[in-house]
Amino acid sequence: MFQPTFTRLALAIGAAAMAGTALAEYPERNIQGTIQWGAGGATDNVARSLTPHVEDILDTTIILTNRPGGTGVIGMNHVMRQRPDGYNLLYGAENPLLYPLMGLADFTYDDMHSVNIIGQGLVVIAAPADSQFDSFAELLEHAQANPGELRMGGTGAGGLPSTVLAMVNAVDELDVRNVTFGGDGPGITAMLGGHIDFMPLSLAAAGEQIRSGKMKGLAVLTSEEIEALPGVPPITQALPDIESFLPWGPFWGVFVHQDAPEEAKKVLADAYEQAVASEEFGDFMENFGAEVLNLHGEEAEQYLDNWQSVTAWAMYEADAEILEATPEELGIPRP
Amino acid sequence: MSDTFSYLLMAWLDPQLLLLTALGTLAGIYVGAIPGLSVTMAASILISFTFSWDINNALALMVGIYVGGVYGGSRTAILLNIPGAPSAVVTAFDGYPLAQRGEAGQAIGLSTVMSVIGGLIGTLVLAGSAPYLADMALEFAPRDYFLIAILGLLLVSTLSGKSLARGIFSVALGAIIGLVGMDMVTAQPRMTLGSMELLGGIHYVVVMIGLFGAAEAFYQLHNLNVVPVKQKVDKIIPPLKMVLKYLPLSVRTSIIGVIVGALPGTGGDIASLFAYDHAKRTVKNPSKPFGEGAYEGLVAPETANNAAVGGAYVPMLTLGMPGDAVTAVIIGALVIHGLNPGPMLMIETPHIFWFTVGNLALANLFLLLFGLTGIKIFTKVVEVPKAVLIPLILVLCVVGTYSINSNMMEVYWMLGFGILGYWLKVFGFQTGPIILGVILGPLLDKTYRQAMSSVGDSGSDFLLALVTNPLSLVLTAVIVLVLLGQTPVKPWLMRRIRRH
Numbered sequence: 001m002f003q004p005t006f007t008r009l010a011l012a013i014g015a016a017a018m019a020g021t022a023l024a025e026y027p028e029r030n031i032q033g034t035i036q037w038g039a040g041g042a043t044d045n046v047a048r049s050l051t052p053h054v055e056d057i058l059d060t061t062i063i064l065t066n067r068p069g070g071t072g073v074i075g076m077n078h079v080m081r082q083r084p085d086g087y088n089l090l091y092g093a094e095n096p097l098l099y100p101l102m103g104l105a106d107f108t109y110d111d112m113h114s115v116n117i118i119g120q121g122l123v124v125i126a127a128p129a130d131s132q133f134d135s136f137a138e139l140l141e142h143a144q145a146n147p148g149e150l151r152m153g154g155t156g157a158g159g160l161p162s163t164v165l166a167m168v169n170a171v172d173e174l175d176v177r178n179v180t181f182g183g184d185g186p187g188i189t190a191m192l193g194g195h196i197d198f199m200p201l202s203l204a205a206a207g208e209q210i211r212s213g214k215m216k217g218l219a220v221l222t223s224e225e226i227e228a229l230p231g232v233p234p235i236t237q238a239l240p241d242i243e244s245f246l247p248w249g250p251f252w253g254v255f256v257h258q259d260a261p262e263e264a265k266k267v268l269a270d271a272y273e274q275a276v277a278s279e280e281f282g283d284f285m286e287n288f289g290a291e292v293l294n295l296h297g298e299e300a301e302q303y304l305d306n307w308q309s310v311t312a313w314a315m316y317e318a319d320a321e322i323l324e325a326t327p328e329e330l331g332i333p334r335p
Numbered sequence: 336m337s338d339t340f341s342y343l344l345m346a347w348l349d350p351q352l353l354l355l356t357a358l359g360t361l362a363g364i365y366v367g368a369i370p371g372l373s374v375t376m377a378a379s380i381l382i383s384f385t386f387s388w389d390i391n392n393a394l395a396l397m398v399g400i401y402v403g404g405v406y407g408g409s410r411t412a413i414l415l416n417i418p419g420a421p422s423a424v425v426t427a428f429d430g431y432p433l434a435q436r437g438e439a440g441q442a443i444g445l446s447t448v449m450s451v452i453g454g455l456i457g458t459l460v461l462a463g464s465a466p467y468l469a470d471m472a473l474e475f476a477p478r479d480y481f482l483i484a485i486l487g488l489l490l491v492s493t494l495s496g497k498s499l500a501r502g503i504f505s506v507a508l509g510a511i512i513g514l515v516g517m518d519m520v521t522a523q524p525r526m527t528l529g530s531m532e533l534l535g536g537i538h539y540v541v542v543m544i545g546l547f548g549a550a551e552a553f554y555q556l557h558n559l560n561v562v563p564v565k566q567k568v569d570k571i572i573p574p575l576k577m578v579l580k581y582l583p584l585s586v587r588t589s590i591i592g593v594i595v596g597a598l599p600g601t602g603g604d605i606a607s608l609f610a611y612d613h614a615k616r617t618v619k620n621p622s623k624p625f626g627e628g629a630y631e632g633l634v635a636p637e638t639a640n641n642a643a644v645g646g647a648y649v650p651m652l653t654l655g656m657p658g659d660a661v662t663a664v665i666i667g668a669l670v671i672h673g674l675n676p677g678p679m680l681m682i683e684t685p686h687i688f689w690f691t692v693g694n695l696a697l698a699n700l701f702l703l704l705f706g707l708t709g710i711k712i713f714t715k716v717v718e719v720p721k722a723v724l725i726p727l728i729l730v731l732c733v734v735g736t737y738s739i740n741s742n743m744m745e746v747y748w749m750l751g752f753g754i755l756g757y758w759l760k761v762f763g764f765q766t767g768p769i770i771l772g773v774i775l776g777p778l779l780d781k782t783y784r785q786a787m788s789s790v791g792d793s794g795s796d797f798l799l800a801l802v803t804n805p806l807s808l809v810l811t812a813v814i815v816l817v818l819l820g821q822t823p824v825k826p827w828l829m830r831r832i833r834r835h
Contacts, residue, residue, distance in 0.1 A: 039379035040663035049671045052386045065741050066379065069535015070517050074742075077531055102522050105531060151789050157522040179477070179788045180520040182781070185663070189599045189656050193473035195789065208655055208677025287673055322521070 026086060026264045027060045035091045036075030038068040041183070042204050042288075046118060046252045047091040049284045053275035058267070062089070071095045071158065073105050080107065084257035086264025089115065094250050095158065097308040101315065101332075102158045103324025108308070112255040113265055114300040116272035120251040121290045122203040123164060123221035124229060128191050129214055131198070136219035137238035139198060140174060147175035153187035153199030154178045157322050160250055161187075163311055164200035164221065166318035167248070171241035191215060202250055203228060203289030222246060228289055244335065245310050251293070253300070269296045310335045342689035345391070346697050352395045356694060359399020360701040366400065367407020368419045370544045370735045374404030375660040382668050390672040394687075395694055397668065401661050402698035405603060405640055406450045406706060413442050413633075414717050415728065417548045421540065422603035422640040424547070424770055425611040428494075429625065429632030436628060437564045439714045444571040445630060446637045447706030448578055449585055453638030454699040456589035457596070457645025461652075462692045466681075468646075469653040472597045474806055477785035478797070480600050482810035484779045487605060487771065489817050493612045494767040496626065502768045505759070509772020510779070512537055519781060532744045539773045541736055541745045545752025546759075546766040548732040552725045553757040559721050566714045572707060577630075584631060585638040588613060592639030596646025600782075602659035603640035603647075604774060610639030645695060652688050654678055 033051060037043040044066060051062050067075035072095045082088040090112065099105040125136055133139040143150050154161040161178075168174045179196055181187040184205035190196050192214055200221070207228060209215040217232035223246050224234055236243050254272055256265065275281060276294040285292050295303050312327040313334055327334075346352040366372045377400050385393035408423030413430030426446065433442040460468065475483075488506065495502025515526045516536025527533035588610035595606035614625075614635035621629035647658030655677035657663035666676045674684060681688050716724070736749040756766050790796035801807050819825050 038663075039375060039382075039660070040657065040665075040667040044379070045667050045670050048382050048386070048667070067740050067742065069740070070531070071522065073531060074535045074740075078742075104517070104522065104524075104534065148791055156519050177788050177791050179785050180781075181785070182519065185656055186599065189473065189650070189654070190477070190785075192654065192656075193476065195476045208675045208679060212678040212682075214654075214678045284671070284673065287675065288670065 026261070026267050027058055029060070029087065031058075031060060031062045031087050031089060032082075033062045033064045033089045033091055034075050034079050035064060035066045036068065036072035036095075037066070037093060039066050042121065042202060042250070043091060043093045043252055045204075045288065046285075046290075050118060050272075050275055050281055053278050053281055054271050057271045057274055064091075070104065073099065076107070076112075077105065079255070080111065080257065082257065084259035086256055086260035086268065088257065089268075090255040091252070092255060093252055094307065094311075097304060098158050098311065098315075100330050101312055101323050101325060101327065104158075109253070109255060109304050111258060113258050113260060114304065115254040115256050115265070115268045115296065116276060117251060117253040117293050117295040117300045117303050118272075118276055119285050119290045119292045119294075120247070120249045122226060122228070123160065123200055123249050124203050124206050124210065124232065125164070125198060125200045125218045125221070125235070126191065126206045126210060126215045127198040127218050128194050129216055130194070131216060131218075133198075133218060134216070135233055135238065136235060139218055140168075140172065140238055143174050143176060148177060150176045150198065151179050151196045152176040153190060153196040154180045155183055155187065156180050160202065161200045163315060167242055167245050167314045168239065169318035170245075170314045172239055188215070207289040221248060245314055248307070248310060251303075251307065272296070306335070309333055339685070339689050342686040343693035345686070345690050346395055346694040352391060352694075353697070355392055355395040356399045356697050357701050357705075359396040359401075360403040360698050361399075361705050363400040363403020363405075364407040364410070364702075364705055367404035368410040369731055370411065370417055370419050370540075370548050372735055372738055373420060373540065374401055375664060376738065377404065378661055378664040379667075382664065382671060385668070386671065390669070390674065391690060393668055393672065394665070394691065397665055398691065398694045399698045399701070401644060401665075402454060402641070402695065402702055403705070405644055406447070406454075406637075406702055408640075409446045409450070409637055410443065410713065413446065414439055414714065415724075416551050417728065418543065420604075421543055421770065421774070422607050422643070423636070424543065424604070424767060425607045425636040426633060427547070428611070428767070429623075429627070429629045432623075432626070432628035433630075433633070434566070434714075434717055435564060437567050438628070439566050439717055440568040440571045440710055441573065442630075442633060443710050443714070444707060445573045445577070445581075446633050447703065448573055449581070449634045449637045450641040450706070451699050451703045452578075452582075452585050453589045453592060453641035454644060454702065455696065456586065456638070457593050457642035458692060458695040458699065459645075460590075460593045460642075461645040461648050461695070465649045465653050465688075468593070468597050468649045472599060472650055473654075475598055475600075476804070476807070477782045477789060478800055478804075479807055479810055480598075481779065481782035481786050482801070482807060482814060483598075483601065483605075484775050484782060486810065486814055486817070487608065487775045488779075489814070489821065490608055490612045490771060491768050492821055493615050494608075494765060494771060496765045498763065501764045505764055505766070505768035506772040506775075509542075509769035509774075510776030511772075512542060512769070513539065513773040513776035514780060520784060532742075536777075537748060537773075538739055538745060539770070540739055541749050542752050542773050543770055544732050544736050545749040546756035546769055548728060548735075549750060549753025550756025550760060550766065552728040552732070553753060554760050555721055555725055561721075563718045563720070566717060568711045568714055571710050581630065581634045584614060584618065585634055587617075588635045588638045589642035592642030593646040593649075595639070596643030596658055597649040598646075599650050599656055599658055600778070603643035606639040606643040606646075607636035608771065610635040641699075648691060648695070651676070652691060653681060655680055 035047045079090040219235040223236045312332045366377045408420035409426045412418040412423040412427035416431040418424045491502045591610045592606040614631045618631045621631045623629045647662045650656040650658045651662040669676045
C-alpha cells in the first residue's frame with residue numbers, strides 16, 4: 001500500500017533532479033493547486049479525487065491548499081495575483097460567475113483561462129421524511145394558500161437554494177421564510193430534526209439521506225427523471241416553464257492565469273481531459289451524485305457564459321433588489 | 336456479535352494498523368502542540384496522501400492524529416501559557432501557574448491521564464448510545480443553539496479574573512472581531528473597510544495565536560532577567576490516589592464534553608469552557624484557588640475536550656453529518672474512498688463504526704504511552720533562557736498562522752493582535768474573554784437570525800417558542816437560574832420583598 005506513494009515521491013524527486021539539467025519542459029516543478037472552498041466540502045472532494053490522476057499523467061506533484069472565505073473570493077484573488085507561469089491552479093465552483101452581480105468582487109472566470117469544467121452536480125428539492133408534501137406541486141399549492149408560512153433552508157444570497165428559489169419565482173410564485181445555514185450539511189441536520197420544511201440541495205449532499213428514507217425528494221431540477229433517484233419527479237412536472245433555465249446545477253472547474261504560457265495551458269488541458277475521462281474518477285462522480293462534463297476550450301467558455309446568463313437573469317427577474325448591479329449593466333446577455 | 340467483536344479488535348491485531356495508529360497519535364501530539372498547526376489541516380493533507388491506500392489504513396492514521404492532536408494543545412498551554420489549539424485555551428488558566436511553580440511535569444502527567452480517561456469515556460458513550468445521542472442532537476433547533484450561546488456568554492464571569500467589567504468589555508470586543516466578514520444571509524461585507532482580504536473574516540485561530548502566543552512572548556520581555564523556575568520532574572505519573580480523587584469530576588466533565596461534541600454546531604473548544612465553568616462552580620475546595628494552579632482547573636477542560644472527540648463521531652457515523660471540522664474532513668475521505676457517509680453507513684458498512692470505536696480506544700492507549708514518556712525533555716523547554724525562547728515562540732507563531740490559510744495578511748493580523756494583547760495584559764485585562772467573544776459572537780448572530788426567520792421574524796412567536804418547547808424551556812430555565820445566582824438581582828429582590 002505504500003507503493004504508489006513512494007513511486008510518486010520517487011518520480012517527484014527524479015523530476016526535480018532532471019529539471020536542473022534537462023531543458024525546461026512544463027511542468028518542471030511542483031504545481032500549486034488552490035481550492036476556493038474549505039476541507040471536506042464538495043469542491044474539496046472533487047479536487048482531491050481528481051488530482052492524483054493528473055499527478056500520474058504529468059509526473060509531478062500538485063500541492064493542494066484550501067483557501068476558503070468570502071464564497072471563494074479569497075482563493076480566486078490569490079491565484080490571480082500569482083505569477084502567470086502556469087504553476088498556480090484554481091479549483092473553483094460556480095460562485096465566481098456571480099461576484100460582480102453580488103458586489104463581492106469585480107472579476108469572474110472571464111478573467112482566467114478555463115483548463116477544464118470537470119462536472120456538474122444535480123439538484124434535488126428535499127423535505128423531511130414525515131413531511132405532509134409528496135411532490136413539489138403539493139408544496140407549491142400549500143405555499144400559495146399560506147404565503148410566508150413554510151420554512152426553506154438556505155445558504156445565503158447567491159447560494160444554491162436562493163438561486164433555485166429565484167428560478168421558481170421567475171416563472172411562478174413561492175413566498176417562504178428563508179432560514180440561512182452555513183452550508184448543505186448544517187441545513188440537512190436542521191431538516192432531519194424537523195426545523196425546516198424543505199431545502200434545495202445538491203444530490204451529492206442529499207442523495208444518501210433520501211435513499212435511506214430519512215428525507216424525501218420532492219423534485220429533481222431536471223426535465224426528466226434521473227437514474228439516481230427513481231420515483232422523484234422532475235421539477236418540470238410542477239412548473240413546465242422552468243425548463244428554459246435547465247439544465248442547471250452547481251459545477252466545478254480548474255482554472256489557470258489568463259496570461260499563462262500557451263504550452264502550459266495545452267499540457268494542462270490534455271492532462272485534465274485525460275484524468276476527468278478516467279474510469280475511476282467517473283465512478284467517483286457517479287457515486288457522488290454528479291455528472292461528468294469534461295469541457296475545455298471553446299466549449300468551456302460557452303458553458304460558463306450560458307450558466308452566468310441563466311442564473312443572473314433568473315435572480316434579476318425574481319428579486320432585483322438583492323443585486324448590487326443589473327445583468328444588463330454588466331453586459332450579461334439574456335438567455 | 337462475533338462480527339462486531341472482530342471489527343472492534345481489527346486495529347489491535349493488524350500490525351500495520353497498529354503501527355499507523357501509533358504513528359498518527361505521536362504525530363498528532365506534536366502537530367497539536369504547535370499553535371496554528373491544526374488537526375483539521377493535518378487530516379486534510381492526509382487525504383490526498385492516503386488516496387491510494389486501503390480505507391482502514393487511512394482511517395487509522397486520521398483517528399490517531401485526531402486523538403493526539405486534541406491532547407497536544409495542552410502541552411504548550413501548560414509550559415508556555417500558549418495554547419496549541421482553541422480547545423486548550425482554558426487549560427492554560429491553571430496549567431501555566433503550575434509550571435511557574437515548577438510543577439509542569441506533574442501537570443502534564445495529570446493532564447495526560449485525564450485526557451485518556453476523557454477520551455475513553457467519550458469512546459464508551461459513542462459505542463453504547465450513538466443512535467440515541469444523535470437523535471437527541473437533532474432535537475436542537477436554531478433557538479436552542481442560540482440559548483447555548485447565551486449560556487456561553489455567562490461564562491464571562493468565570494473567565495474574567497478580578498474585574499467583571501473588563502471581562503464584559505473583552506467579550507464584546509471579541510464578538511465584534513468575530514463578526515467581521517461577509518454577512519452569511521445577505522452576502523454584504525461587514526466591517527471589512529472595503530478590503531477584499533477581510534471578506535472571509537478574521538480566523539479565530541489567528542486571534543488566538545496573536546492574543547496568547549505573540550502577546551505572551553512580548554509580555555515575557557518584562558521577565559527577561561528572571562531565572563527560570565527549576566522544574567520538578569521526579570513525579571510525573573500521578574499517584575492512583577490523586578486520579579481516584581478527581582475521577583468523579585472527570586466523569587462529569589467528560590459527559591459535558593461528549594454532549595457538546597455530539598452537537599453538530601459546537602465542539603471541543605466550547606466543551607472545555609463549559610467544563611471549566613462546571614468545575615469552578617461545583618468544586619468547593621480546589622487544591623489551589625482556580626486560576627492559581629488548581630488541579631481541578633486542569634482536569635475539567637482536558638477530560639472534556641478529549642471526550643468531545645467521541646462525541647463528534649456520533650453524528651458523523653450515525654447520520655453522515657460532521658460533528659466538527661475534523662470529522663467533516665474524515666467524511667470527505669470516506670467519499671473519496673467510494674463510501675457513502677449517511678444514515679445507511681452503519682447498516683451497509685457496520686465495520687466502519689466498530690472499527691472506529693476500537694481504533695479510538697487504541698489511540699487513547701497510545702496517548703497514555705506517548706503522553707507520559709518524553710515529558711522530562713519537554714519540560715526543559717521552560718528552563719530555556721528567555722532570550723532564546725521568546726524569538727523561537729514568535730517564529731512558531733508566524734509559521735503556525737501562515738499555515739492556516741497560507742495567507743500573509745493573517746500573519747500581520749496575528750502580530751497586530753499580539754500587540755493588542757500585550758497592552759491588554761499590561762492594563763489588567765484578561766484575553767480569555769476575547770476568545771469567548773470571537774467564538775460566540777458569530778454563533779449568536781447566526782442562530783438568532785435563523786431562529787427569527789423560522790418564526791417569520793415575529794418577536795412574540797420567538798419568545799413563546801423559548802418556553803413552549805421542552806428542550807428550549809430547560810435551557811431558558813438554566814440561563815435564568817445562572818443569572819439569578821451570579822448577579823445581584825437576587826439579593827436586590829429579597830430586599831424589596833422584605834421591605835414590603
